[in-house]
Amino acid sequence: MSSESISLYVARESGLHRLHPLTKLALAGLLLAGGLALPQAWMTYVFFAAVVLPIALWGRVAGALLRAIWPIALPFAISLLLVRGLLWPSGTPLVALGPLSLKEEGLQFAAVIVGRILVVTGSFVLLSLTTRPDALMIALAQRGLPGTITYIMLASLQIVPRFQAKARSILAAQQSRGLEIGGNILKRIRALVPLVIPLILGSIVDIEERAMALEARAFSLPGPKTSVLILADPPAQKAARWLLAGGMLGLIAARIAWWR
Amino acid sequence: MQIAVEQVSFSYPGGVEALRGVSLTIEAGEAVAIVGENGAGKTTLARHLNGLLKPTSGRVLVGDWDTAEQSIAQMSRRVGLVFQNPDDQLFERTVRAEVTFGPRNLGWQPAEVREAVDEALARVGLSEAADTHPYDLHLAQRKLVALAATLAMHTPVVLLDEPTTGQDAVSVERIGTIVDRLHAEGRTVIAISHDLDFCAEHFERAVVMAEGRVLADGPTRQVFTRGEVLAHAAVEAPQLIRLATALGWEAAPLTVEEFLARLRELRRSR
Amino acid sequence: MIEIENLTYRYPLTDAPALQDISLRVPRGQFCALVGPNEAGKSTLCYALSGYVPHFYRGELSGTIRVAEAEVAHTDLPHLVSKIGLVFQNPFNQISGARFTVREEVAFGLENLGLPRERILEQVDEALELTGLTPLGARSPYALSGGQQQRLALASIIAMQPQVLVLDEHEMTIVLVSHKLEWVATFAERVIALAGGRLVGDGEPLDVLTDPALVEAGVGQTRYSQAARQAGDQGKPLPVTLAQAVEFFDADRR
Numbered sequence: 001m002s003s004e005s006i007s008l009y010v011a012r013e014s015g016l017h018r019l020h021p022l023t024k025l026a027l028a029g030l031l032l033a034g035g036l037a038l039p040q041a042w043m044t045y046v047f048f049a050a051v052v053l054p055i056a057l058w059g060r061v062a063g064a065l066l067r068a069i070w071p072i073a074l075p076f077a078i079s080l081l082l083v084r085g086l087l088w089p090s091g092t093p094l095v096a097l098g099p100l101s102l103k104e105e106g107l108q109f110a111a112v113i114v115g116r117i118l119v120v121t122g123s124f125v126l127l128s129l130t131t132r133p134d135a136l137m138i139a140l141a142q143r144g145l146p147g148t149i150t151y152i153m154l155a156s157l158q159i160v161p162r163f164q165a166k167a168r169s170i171l172a173a174q175q176s177r178g179l180e181i182g183g184n185i186l187k188r189i190r191a192l193v194p195l196v197i198p199l200i201l202g203s204i205v206d207i208e209e210r211a212m213a214l215e216a217r218a219f220s221l222p223g224p225k226t227s228v229l230i231l232a233d234p235p236a237q238k239a240a241r242w243l244l245a246g247g248m249l250g251l252i253a254a255r256i257a258w259w260r
Numbered sequence: 261m262q263i264a265v266e267q268v269s270f271s272y273p274g275g276v277e278a279l280r281g282v283s284l285t286i287e288a289g290e291a292v293a294i295v296g297e298n299g300a301g302k303t304t305l306a307r308h309l310n311g312l313l314k315p316t317s318g319r320v321l322v323g324d325w326d327t328a329e330q331s332i333a334q335m336s337r338r339v340g341l342v343f344q345n346p347d348d349q350l351f352e353r354t355v356r357a358e359v360t361f362g363p364r365n366l367g368w369q370p371a372e373v374r375e376a377v378d379e380a381l382a383r384v385g386l387s388e389a390a391d392t393h394p395y396d397l398h399l400a401q402r403k404l405v406a407l408a409a410t411l412a413m414h415t416p417v418v419l420l421d422e423p424t425t426g427q428d429a430v431s432v433e434r435i436g437t438i439v440d441r442l443h444a445e446g447r448t449v450i451a452i453s454h455d456l457d458f459c460a461e462h463f464e465r466a467v468v469m470a471e472g473r474v475l476a477d478g479p480t481r482q483v484f485t486r487g488e489v490l491a492h493a494a495v496e497a498p499q500l501i502r503l504a505t506a507l508g509w510e511a512a513p514l515t516v517e518e519f520l521a522r523l524r525e526l527r528r529s530r
Numbered sequence: 531m532i533e534i535e536n537l538t539y540r541y542p543l544t545d546a547p548a549l550q551d552i553s554l555r556v557p558r559g560q561f562c563a564l565v566g567p568n569e570a571g572k573s574t575l576c577y578a579l580s581g582y583v584p585h586f587y588r589g590e591l592s593g594t595i596r597v598a599e600a601e602v603a604h605t606d607l608p609h610l611v612s613k614i615g616l617v618f619q620n621p622f623n624q625i626s627g628a629r630f631t632v633r634e635e636v637a638f639g640l641e642n643l644g645l646p647r648e649r650i651l652e653q654v655d656e657a658l659e660l661t662g663l664t665p666l667g668a669r670s671p672y673a674l675s676g677g678q679q680q681r682l683a684l685a686s687i688i689a690m691q692p693q694v695l696v697l698d699e700h701e702m703t704i705v706l707v708s709h710k711l712e713w714v715a716t717f718a719e720r721v722i723a724l725a726g727g728r729l730v731g732d733g734e735p736l737d738v739l740t741d742p743a744l745v746e747a748g749v750g751q752t753r754y755s756q757a758a759r760q761a762g763d764q765g766k767p768l769p770v771t772l773a774q775a776v777e778f779f780d781a782d783r784r
Contacts, residue, residue, distance in 0.1 A: 007630070134630050155627035158672060162622075166348075172312050173349035175332035176341045177409060178365030194361065197351035201395070205347070209623035212582055216616055216687060217626060217639035221608035224644050228637045228651060298677050400568045426619075428567040428709055429750025457753060499712060499753040499772070506776045508784040519757045526782055 007157050008068060008128040016059030020233045021136040022143070026244035027055070028127040033248040035119025037255035041108065044115030052122045061129040068125045069118065077114040084110040133157055138227045147225065163203070170198045261288050261323040261338060261416040261448065263309060268318035269472075270304055278304040280472040281318070288416065291443040292450045293459035293480065296469035297494040302452040305469070306419055309450070311335035322417065337366060340415035344422045346399070346406035355381070355397070355405050356390040362413040380412035383438060400431045407438070418442055420451040424458050436462050460484055460498040460514040468493045485512045531694055532556040532579065532705075536593035539574065539583055548574040550727045552593075556720075558693075561704045563718035563735070565711065567748030570724040572707045573619075576696050579705065580616040581607050598693040611639070615692035621679035624686065625671045632674070632682060633658065633667040639690045657689035712752045715739055715770035723749050740768035754778075 011017075016024070031052055038044050056062040086097070088106030095102045137150035174194045175181065181191050214220070263286040270279040278301050286292055294302050307313040308320050311327040311334075320327040322338050340362075343349065352358040359380055363373040381387045384404040389397060394405050403423075410418065420439075424432045432455075439462045442449045453459050459466060459480065466483040468476040470493040476483045484490070485505075490497050497505075500513045504522070513519035534554040540547045549571050556562055564572050577583040581602045584591045595602040598613040605613075618624055629635040636657055640650040658664045661681040666674065671682055687695065696705045708714050714721060714735060721738040723731035725747040731738040738744060740759075745751045751759075754775035755768045761779075769775040 132630065134628065134634070137628075151626075151628050154629075158627045158630075162672070169343075169345070169348045172307070172332075173343050176310055176312065176336055176343070177349065177362040178333050178336040178413065179361075180331070180333045180365070194349075194351045198348055201350075202347055206623055209618065209620060210627075212586055213618060213624040213683075214626065215582070215586065215607045216580070216611060216618075216624075218608045218611045218642040218690070219626075219639075221611075221642055221644075226641050226644050226647060226650065228634060228641065228647055228654075230647075299675050398569050426709070428748055429745075430567060430748045432750075499775075500757065502772055503754060503757070503775045503779070506772060507779055507782055510784075516753055516757045516760060519753075520760055523757075523761055523779070523782060526784075 007133050008064075008125065009132050010061055010064050010129050012060045012130075014058060014060045014130070016055065016061075016130050018232070019130075020231055020237050020241075021131050021139040022233075023237045023241050023244070024127055024131050025136065026241045026248070028123045030244045030248045030251070031055070031123035031126070032120060033251040033255075035123065036116060037251040037258075039258055041112040041115050044112070044119055048115070048118050048122060052119065052126065056122075056126055056129075059126070059130045061126070064129055065122065065125055068129070069121050072121050073114065073117050076117050077110075080110040080113055081107060084113075135229055135231060138229055139231055141225070142227075142231075147219075151219070163199075166202055167195070167199055170195055170202075173198075262286070262321075263417065263448070264321040265305070265308065266319050266321070268305075268308060268315040268320060270308065270313060270316045278472050279308070279315075282469075282472070282474055283318075284467065284474060284477065286448060286450065288448055289443070289446045290448055290465055291439065291463045292448075292465045292467060293463035294450065294452045294467045294469060295454060295456060295459060295493070295495050296475075297454060300469040300493065301472040302469055303421060304472075306341060306421055306450070306452050309417070309419055310339040310341045312341070333365065336362070336413065336415070338415055339417040339419055340410035340413050341419045342407050342410045342421060342423065344425065346394075346402040349406060349409070350394040350402060353393055354391050355386060355394055355408075358394055358405055359409045359412050362409050366413060376412045376414060377408075380408040383411055383441070384408045385434060400427050403427070404431075404434075407435075411438075411442075415447075417448040417450065420449070420453075422453055423451055424453060424455045432458060439463075454495055456484060456490075456495055456498045457500075460501070468495070470494070481512050481514055484514070531558040531560075531598060533596040534578075534593070537578060537595060538592045539578060540590045541574075541587060542589045544589075546727070548727050549578065552729050554722065554729065554732070556694075556705070560720060561718050562706070562720045562722055563714040564705055564707045564722050564724065565709070565714060565739075565749050566724035566730070567750075570748075571727040572724055574727075575724065576616055576705065576707060578602070579694070579696060580614045581605065581610045582616075608642075611643070611690055611692060613692055614694040614696065615687035615690055616696040617684050617687050621676065621683040624683040625679065630670060631667065632663060632669050632671055635671045635682065636663075636685050636689045639686060643690070653689045653691060657685040660688060661685040709750065711739055711750055712754075712771060715752065723747070725749065736767060736770055736774070739770045 035044055035047055038047055053062055056065040085102040085106040086100045088103040091103035091105035093101035094104050133154055137154050141147055141150045179191055179194060265282055265284040268279055268282045271277045282305060294305065296302050304313065308315060308327065311330055311332050314328045327335060350358055352361065356377060359377045360373060363376045381390055384407055386404055386408060394402055423435045436458065439449050451463065463480055466480040467474055468483060468489055475493055476486055476489045484497055484501055487497065500519045504511055504513055509522065511522045513522055532555065534552055537549055537552040538547050539549040564575065566572055574583060577587065578595055579597060583589065584603055585607050591603060600610065600613050602610065626635060626638050629638050633654060636654045637650050640653060658667055661684055663681055663685055666678065674682060718735055721735045723738055723744050730747055731741055731744045739751065740755045752770050755770055758768045758775065758778050766778060769778040
C-alpha cells in the first residue's frame with residue numbers, strides 16, 4: 001500500500017555496491033569536496049558529467065541518480081536563474097522582460113549555485129542508491145558510533161512512512177465522522193485539531209511500546225554487539241579510503257588557499 | 261436505503277488488487293456479516309461503502325448517491341463506519357465531547373445534537389462515563405466510545421469493522437445487543453468479522469470473501485453450513501454448527517436457543 | 531520454572547492495585563493459558579513475569595517473582611531475555627525498524643546479545659522455520675501482512691531461546707493470554723483465570739472454563755458448555771471443546 005522505507009537504496013550487482021560502506025562514504029565525501037572546491041562554475045558541470053556520472057554508471061544507477069536529482073535540482077535552477085538573474089542589483093542586462101532584465105552577473109551567480117546543488121545532491125544520492133543504510137550504520141557502529149544514534153538514524157528511515165500511514169488512518173476516521181478538510185484558513189486550522197491530537201497521542205503510545213519491545217531484544221545490554229551482515233573490507237579498500245580522505249582534505253585545503 | 265455494489269474492482273496504488281469484480285446489493289434494514297480471513301478484501305470493501313475509497317472500476321451506490329461523486333464528509337450522513345482502532349479518532353477531553361463531534365459536523369441544532377449524544381451514550385452503556393477522559397477508559401470501552409460517536413450521527417447504514425476483536429465475553433455480548441437493536445429499528449447493519457459465532461447469532465445474511473472476491477452470499481444458516489466455501493476462505497464454522505454436524509444432525513443451529521430447541525425435539529421424538 | 535509468591539502490584543499514580551496477592555507456580559515445560567475479562571490484570575501479570583513491572587513501569591510491588599531461578603525484580607531487563615520472552619499484542623511496534631529484511635530483523639536481538647554469527651544464523655533459521663516465515667526471509671518486515679508480522683514478532687522472541695515464552699507454543703514453558711476459549715481448551719494443559727487483579731481460577735481447562743462462578747466473573751464460556759449447561763443433563767462434566775461436546779451429546783446423534 002505505502003512504501004515501506006524512505007531509503008533510496010537500489011540493489012544491483014556492481015563493483016560500487018560491493019565496496020565497503022565506509023569506502024563509499026569516503027568516495028561521496030571526495031565527490032562533495034571536489035564539486036565544491038572547483039573555482040569556476042563550468043568546471044562543476046564538467047566534474048558532474050565526467051566524474052559523478054561515470055561512477056554512477058559503474059554502480060549501474062545512473063538513471064536512478066538522474067531521476068532522483070532532477071526534482072530537487074530543476075525547481076532550484078529555474079527559480080534561482082529567474083530570481084538571481086532578474087533581481088541582481090546592477091549589471092549587464094542580457095534579455096529585457098518589460099521593466100526587468102536578466103543580468104549576466106546574476107545568471108553567473110545562479111549557475112554556480114545550481115552546479116553546486118547538482119554535485120551535493122549527486123554525491124549524497126549516489127551514496128544512498130548504492131549503500132544499504134543498515135550496512136553503513138553497522139560499519140559506523142563498529143568504528144565506535146553509539147548504538148542509540150545509529151538506531152535512531154535507521155529507525156527514522158522506516159518510521160516516517162509508518163507515521164504517514166497513521167496520519168492517513170486518522171484522516172480517514174475523522175472524515176468518516178463528517179470532518180470537512182476544505183474551506184477557508186480558519187476552517188482548515190480548526191480541522192487540524194482532530195487530526196493532530198490522535199497523531200500525537202498515538203505516537204506517544206507507539207514510542208512506549210517500541211521502547212518495551214526493544215528491551216525484549218536486549219537492545220540496552222551493554223557490551224559488544226555482533227552482526228550477521230558481513231562487510232568485506234580488504235586492505236586495498238582501507239588504503240583507498242585513506243587516499244580518498246586525503247584527497248578530500250587536499251581539495252578543501254586548496255579551496256581555502258584559492259579563497260585567499 | 262439500498263446499497264448497490266456493481267462490478268467493483270480496486271487496486272491500491274502499489275498495485276495490490278484488493279477487490280476483483282465484487283457485486284452485492286444490500287436492502288434497507290438488512291443485517292449483513294462480511295466474513296473472510298485477513299487480506300480477503302473485507303476492509304477494502306467496507307471503505308468503498310462510505311466513499312473512503314473509490315472503485316478503480318465499477319460503481320457503488322448508496323441510495324441515489326454514487327460514492328464517486330460525493331465527498332467522504334457528505335457520505336458520512338448516510339453511512340457510519342466504526343473503525344477497528346478507536347485511538348485513530350479519539351481527540352477530545354471528555355467522552356461526551358468526543359461523541360458530539362460527528363453530529364456537530366452534520367450541522368444540527370445544539371438541542372438535536374445533545375439529544376443524539378445522550379441517546380448514543382445510553383445505547384452503548386457509557387452514560388455514566390460521559391465526563392471521563394476517553395484515555396482513562398480501557399480499550400474495550402474506548403471502542404464503545406467510537407461506536408457511540410458514529411451511532412450519534414443517526415446514519416441509516418451502520419458499518420462495523422471487526423467489532424469483537426480483542427473484546428471479552430461481556431463486551432461481545434453488549435455489542436451483539438447493540439446490533440440487534442439497530443436491526444430491530446430498521447437500520448442497515450453491516451459487520452466485517454472473522455468471529456463466526458458472533459455473526460451467526462446476530463446477522464441474518466452472510467457474505468464470504470476470499471482473494472478480493474465474493475465466494476458465497478445468502479442467508480447465514482445456508483452460508484455457514486457450506487464447509488468447502490468456509491475452508492477456502494480459511495474461516496471456521498460456528499461452534500454449534502460444527503457440533504450439530506458432528507452429531508449427524510441436518511439442522512444447523514445458529515444460537516444456543518436453536519440448538520436446545522432442536523435437542524428437545526429430538527429427545528421428545530425418541 | 532515460574533514461582534510467584536504473594537504478588538501485589540500498583541501502577542504509579544493509581545489507587546487500586548492491578549494485581550492482588552497472587553501466588554502461582556508453573557513447572558518447566560507446561561503450557562498454561564491465562565484468561566479473564568478486560569482489565570483483569572492479564573497484561574500486568576505478563577509484564578511482571580518478564581520484568582517490565584517493576585523495571586519499566588515502576589510502581590509499588592510486594593511479594594516475589596522468580597523465573598528460571600532469577601529474581602525478576604532484582605534482575606536487569608536485558609539479562610532477563612534469555613529467561614523469559616514476551617510477545618506483545620501489537621506486532622507492529624515490535625519491529626525494531628533498524629533492520630531491512632525479516633531474517634535480519636529476527637537476528638537483531640541475537641546481535642545485541644553479541645552471539646557469534648554462525649550461532650545467530652542457526653537460531654534465526656530455526657525460528658523462521660517454526661513460524662513458517664522461511665520463504666519471506668528476504669522481505670522487508672514492513673511489507674508483511676498483519677498476521678505475518680505477528681509471526682515475525684514471535685520468531686524474533688523464539689530466536690532468543692528464552693526458557694519461558696509468554697504467548698505461543700514450543701518446548702518451553704508457555705504462558706498464553708487469550709479470549710479464544712475453544713482454542714485454549716483444545717491446546718492448553720492448564721488454565722489460569724484472573725478477574726479484578728485476583729487469581730480466581732487455576733486448573734485443568736475443563737474445570738476452569740466450565741466453572742459457573744468464572745463465567746459470571748466475565749471469563750466467558752464456549753457455546754458448547756453454554757448449550758450443555760442449558761440442556762440440563764445432570765451429573766455429566768460439561769464440555770469445552772468440540773470433541774467433548776460430541777461425547778456429551780453422544781445419545782443425541784442422528
